[in-house]
Amino acid sequence: MKDKNRLKNIFWTVSDLYNFDIFxxxxxxxDSYEAAILGYASKYFYFYTIDDFFKRYINNLNNKKxxxxxxxxxxxNIFSHEMILERPGxxxxxxxxxxxxLKHLNRQKIILTTELKIGYIRKERGKFPKVQKVLEEMLDxxxxxxxxxxxxxxxxxxxxxxxxxxxxxxxxxxxxxxxEKLKKxxxxxxxxxxxxxxxxxxFVDNTFLERYNIESAxxxxxNDDYRDINVKEDNFKNNFGDQNIYDALExxxxxxxxxxxxxxxxxxxxxxxxxxxxxxxxxxxxxxxxNSYFAKEENNNYLENLKFYEDNxxxxxxxxxxxxxxxxxxxxxxSEDEIAKSNxxxxxxxxxxxxxxxxxxxxxxxxxxxxxxxxxxxxLLDSSASQNKRKEIVATESYIIxxxxxxxxxxxxxxxxxxxxxxxxxxxxxxxxxxxxKNMNIFKYSPSGSNRDGLAIKFMRHLISKNYDSRRxxxxxxxxxxxxxIDIGIVGTSKIPGENYKDDEAVMDTSKEVLLTRLMGINTxxxxxxxxxxxxxxxxxxxxxxxxxxxxxxxHKVVGILLKTYANKIE
Numbered sequence: 001m002k003d004k005n006r007l008k009n010i011f012w013t014v015s016d017l018y019n020f021d022i023f024x025x026x027x028x029x030x031d032s033y034e035a036a037i038l039g040y041a042s043k044y045f046y047f048y049t050i051d052d053f054f055k056r057y058i059n060n061l062n063n064k065k066x067x068x069x070x071x072x073x074x075x076x077n078i079f080s081h082e083m084i085l086e087r088p089g090x091x092x093x094x095x096x097x098x099x100x101x102l103k104h105l106n107r108q109k110i111i112l113t114t115e116l117k118i119g120y121i122r123k124e125r126g127k128f129p130k131v132q133k134v135l136e137e138m139l140d141x142x143x144x145x146x147x148x149x150x151x152x153x154x155x156x157x158x159x160x161x162x163x164x165x166x167x168x169x170x171x172x173x174x175x176x177x178x179x180e181k182l183k184k185x186x187x188x189x190x191x192x193x194x195x196x197x198x199x200x201x202x203f204v205d206n207t208f209l210e211r212y213n214i215e216s217a218x219x220x221x222x223n224d225d226y227r228d229i230n231v232k233e234d235n236f237k238n239n240f241g242d243q244n245i246y247d248a249l250e251x252x253x254x255x256x257x258x259x260x261x262x263x264x265x266x267x268x269x270x271x272x273x274x275x276x277x278x279x280x281x282x283x284x285x286x287x288x289x290x291n292s293y294f295a296k297e298e299n300n301n302y303l304e305n306l307k308f309y310e311d312n313x314x315x316x317x318x319x320x321x322x323x324x325x326x327x328x329x330x331x332x333x334x335s336e337d338e339i340a341k342s343n344x345x346x347x348x349x350x351x352x353x354x355x356x357x358x359x360x361x362x363x364x365x366x367x368x369x370x371x372x373x374x375x376x377x378x379x380l381l382d383s384s385a386s387q388n389k390r391k392e393i394v395a396t397e398s399y400i401i402x403x404x405x406x407x408x409x410x411x412x413x414x415x416x417x418x419x420x421x422x423x424x425x426x427x428x429x430x431x432x433x434x435x436x437x438k439n440m441n442i443f444k445y446s447p448s449g450s451n452r453d454g455l456a457i458k459f460m461r462h463l464i465s466k467n468y469d470s471r472r473x474x475x476x477x478x479x480x481x482x483x484x485x486i487d488i489g490i491v492g493t494s495k496i497p498g499e500n501y502k503d504d505e506a507v508m509d510t511s512k513e514v515l516l517t518r519l520m521g522i523n524t525x526x527x528x529x530x531x532x533x534x535x536x537x538x539x540x541x542x543x544x545x546x547x548x549x550x551x552x553x554x555x556h557k558v559v560g561i562l563l564k565t566y567a568n569k570i571e
Contacts, residue, residue: 005483005502007035008385009450014039014087016248020047021388026054027072033097034072036090040083041075046150053154063165069113071157073120074142078153138164245421245496249281252294252448253425257284270462271424274509275455277497281423285444298444301391305443308392309399316400323404323560330564331375332408376411376432377473380460383416383427384451386479387529390552394477395445397555402430402439404556414442417456418449419484422498424456425449452501453482453541454509457524461517472522473566475559480528480538482506511541525562527555 007029011022014036022029022038025047029035041047058067084091101117104110110118112135119129119139129136138160145156250256256263263280271278287295309316345364354360379401381387387394398414405412411432418425429445430438453476460474484501501509517524526546528538538546547558 005386005450005481006485007032009485010035011039011042012449014083014090015042017042021385024389025051026059027051027068027075031093031097031100033090033093034076036083036087036093037072037076037079040079040087044079044148044150045075045153049150050154053157057158058161066111066113067157067161067165070116070142070160073113073117074145074153074156077120077142078146078148134164245423249283249420249423249425250288251292252420253281253283254285254287254294254298256282257286258282266459266462270458271455274499274501274505275452275458276499277422278419278452278455279423280459281420281425283425283427301446302443305392305395305445306440309396309443312396316396319400319556320403320407323400323556324407326560327404327410327563328408331566332410375471375473376464377405377413377475378460378464379412379414380456380474380476381414381416381445382451382453382476382478382529383418383425383445383447384449384479384483385418385447386451386481387447390529391445391447393552394447394555395443397552398429398445398477399439399442400556401559402442403436404560406430406436406439415460416445417451417459418447419452420449422486422496424452424459426456426459450484451479451482452484452506453478454501454506454513457510457513457517461513461520461522464522465520473563474517474522474524475527475562476525477527477529477555478538480531480535480541482510482537507537507540514541523566527558527562529555 004023008022010032011017011020011029015038017039020042022035027038027050029038054068054071058064061067080094084094098121101114101121104114105118115131116135116139119131119135120142123129123139123143129139131139141160147153147156263282267278267280271280285298287298289295343362343364347364379398381394381398402412402414412430413432414429416427416429427444429441457474457476464472464474482501483506486496486498486500514524514526524542524545526538526542528535528546528548529552532548532550535548538548545562547562549555549558
């Protein structure tokens with residue numbers, strides 16, 4: 001079974017396009033080599049145009065899988081040699097890929113595309129292809145095609161498909177005419193960034209592009225805690241080790257709001273053991289180039305998520321009122337004002353005699369005011385790429401929760417987290433004392449990258465410990481699969497600092513951090529949005545204090561249930 005997270009990481013590393021979820025496209029990688037090839041090709045080809053071509057002409061055909069494989073083989077032929085020269089580590093991927101295909105060589109029956117791939121490998125190695133005549137002819141044409149132009153590539157695909165697959169009568173008859181319309185549309189909408197999506201037709205799923213949100217709120221909670229640090233600020237960047245990674249962070253997420261030495265100071269305290277060498281990045285949402293692709297995407301994401309909320313505004317406002325009522329009638333019930341007898345206050349006429357006869361001077365009623373300021377809620381949103389397909393819903397649900405809590409004057413703070421190379425990217429949407437209007441920042445939520453859950457939870461515990469109060473809640477939205485693979489073997493001899501974070505080791509680390517957080521008296525709950533097959537991980541991490549939701553639109557309801565359950569426990 002292929003590891004999609006690993007293949008995504010390989011694609012991102014080769015392409016430097018962290019705004020792609022390659023598994024949302026028609027041409028998907030089956031192994032590490034294909035992930036690398038597609039990543040390398042994305043530097044030259046308009047992948048959105050290619051995907052429109054497939055969705056319009058290919059994906060509804062019975063033999064679509066054959067056509068996908070042939071299309072990837074052509075891409076391999078164009079880019080493989082240059083990619084391996086540039087990234088020597090991918091040669092091992094190719095060797096494994098080829099050997100897996102060649103295992104079929106001596107079988108009596110193999111499918112057409114496998115036979116074609118075997119012939120390609122043999123031809124590449126200077127051997128006779130040993131394929132049927134029609135495939136040998138097709139192979140010669142594939143082997144001779146080397147264009148880096150997207151539209152020539154599509155025209156070559158169209159030519160091959162019509163020439164060699166016309167007997168299946170599957171391809172549309174009007175493909176030539178409609179293809180010209182597609183080509184004209186794509187060219188008229190293309191921009192300087194060759195993989196920025198243009199306005200897409202209804203037949204195209206518009207949820208492919210991973211968006212990047214950047215939090216613009218200031219990290220004021222660091223100012224006092226780290227004011228005494230004495231570091232020369234002009235030397236910060238020189239200490240990163242890989243300037244390219246830092247530059248990429250600025251490019252994708254915006255410049256840092258806090259000083260680099262402050263983030264490094266925090267990392268030195270919490271990035272230990274398996275997290276050693278992991279740094280922390282707090283993006284500001286401010287870009288050096290305000291007209292850059294990523295700067296524009298921040299605004300696009302905000303508008304896209306906000307529109308989703310507005311399209312269902314009546315329903316969402318009702319959800320806010322309902323959740324507010326649940327919280328008020330459960331969690332805040334113990335915060336209501338209470339009347340108790342006291343030595344002062346409003347005198348109770350019928351009790352006056354007790355002071356003389358019984359020497360009981362508690363003959364006054366005193367109102368003890370309690371309020372929601374005693375309650376602090378932190379919400380931590382998994383912002384890894386697995387959440388991309390539901391980002392608008394996550395943003396809306398998180399906004400509903402924030403509105404419900406803050407309308408009751410409950411101190412609420414919301415973060416998201418994801419990993420980019422050896423950096424934990426922490427975005428803050430609102431802080432405890434922010435005005436309610438700050439909840440709108442949540443619509444900047446946008447998933448990308450991988451996730452190192454244990455370190456994110458450890459960061460929250462570190463933060464909460466600096467302002468500890470008696471009733472604290474930490475609610476974590478998670479896909480249930482802590483996964484951050486740094487060393488994926490495609491950068492030649494260089495090694496990015498940091499250890500891989502995956503499998504049982506990652507699960508146990510996250511479980512440990514949840515336990516330590518609870519031991520501090522912080523009520524920690526997990527809300528699981530992943531695949532049912534990963535639910536065992538959630539049980540290991542959160543024990544019984546978690547909820548599995550198949551519909552993310554129930555996120556706010558689950559939070560209400562969790563808070564109500566806590567209120568019942570302490571009665």
